[in-house]
Amino acid sequence: MSELAPLERMQTEFNKMTPLERGLSLETVEANLYKLVDRFPDAKYPNTAKHHFSGNLYAREYFLARNALCLGRVHKFDHIAVVARGDVSVISKDGWFRLKAGSILESKAGSQRLVFGHEDTLFVTIHNATRAADAGRSDDDPEKMMDALTSPSKREYLEWLEHEVARLEQK
Numbered sequence: 138m139s140e141l142a143p144l145e146r147m148q149t150e151f152n153k154m155t156p157l158e159r160g161l162s163l164e165t166v167e168a169n170l171y172k173l174v175d176r177f178p179d180a181k182y183p184n185t186a187k188h189h190f191s192g193n194l195y196a197r198e199y200f201l202a203r204n205a206l207c208l209g210r211v212h213k214f215d216h217i218a219v220v221a222r223g224d225v226s227v228i229s230k231d232g233w234f235r236l237k238a239g240s241i242l243e244s245k246a247g248s249q250r251l252v253f254g255h256e257d258t259l260f261v262t263i264h265n266a267t268r269a270a271d272a273g274r275s276d277d278d279p280e281k282m283m284d285a286l287t288s289p290s291k292r293e294y295l296e297w298l299e300h301e302v303a304r305l306e307q308k
Contacts, residue, residue, distance in 0.1 A: 188279035195266035195282055201225065201254040210287035211249045211294040216264045218242045223258025227251070247294060 189196040201207055201223070220240040227234050229250040236242065244262070264286050288294035 186279070186283070188282065190266065193265060193267050195264045195286070196261055197264070197279075197283065198259065198261045201252060201258045201260065203254050203257050205254045207252045207254075209250045209252065210283070210289055211291055212244055212246060212287050213294065213297060214246050214265065214268045214286060216244050216262055216286075218244045219261045219263070221259040221261050224255040225258050226253045226255065247298075249291065 185200045187198040189198065198221075218241070220236045220238055220242075222238050224237045225235070227236060227250050229248060235255075266282070268286060288297055
């Protein structure tokens with residue numbers, strides 16, 4: 138029996154999940170997203186980012202290769218994501234969907250996605266750079282900017298959120 142292609146394996150694993158695991162609660166979906174990623178050890182965040190700054194805007198452009206699997210970071214703030222070129226399948230708390238070149242997605246704070254590239258794909262995320270500045274980050278260090286706008290895991294995002302709530306309550 139031949140090995141399934143990465144997307145078919147991902148769909149097969151996703152389909153094995155019960156309806157409860159697939160989406161009746163946000164916590165369940167996020168927990169199972171990590172379980173699904175654990176079955177695909179090659180899934181990682183792409184490190185091919187290019188950074189663009191213009192006034193109060195920060196854009197991060199990154200490339201996902203054909204047949205690659207990527208687990209994105211958890212976003213701390215709402216932003217816009219654009220598929221500039223390519224074709225991908227996405228699993229998120231909103232379910233399984235496909236995005237092609239020209240797709241524009243409003244991404245909410247706390248969101249995270251597992252993405253499979255059907256084709257070489259170029260993404261652009263557009264952020265309010267003042268959010269990073271409020272966190273004491275400057276635009277001269279893109280890695281610090283990314284850390285100010287995203288968290289590597291849901292646990293770290295929730296810790297950051299708790300800290301932010303406490304900080305705002307003290308004002």
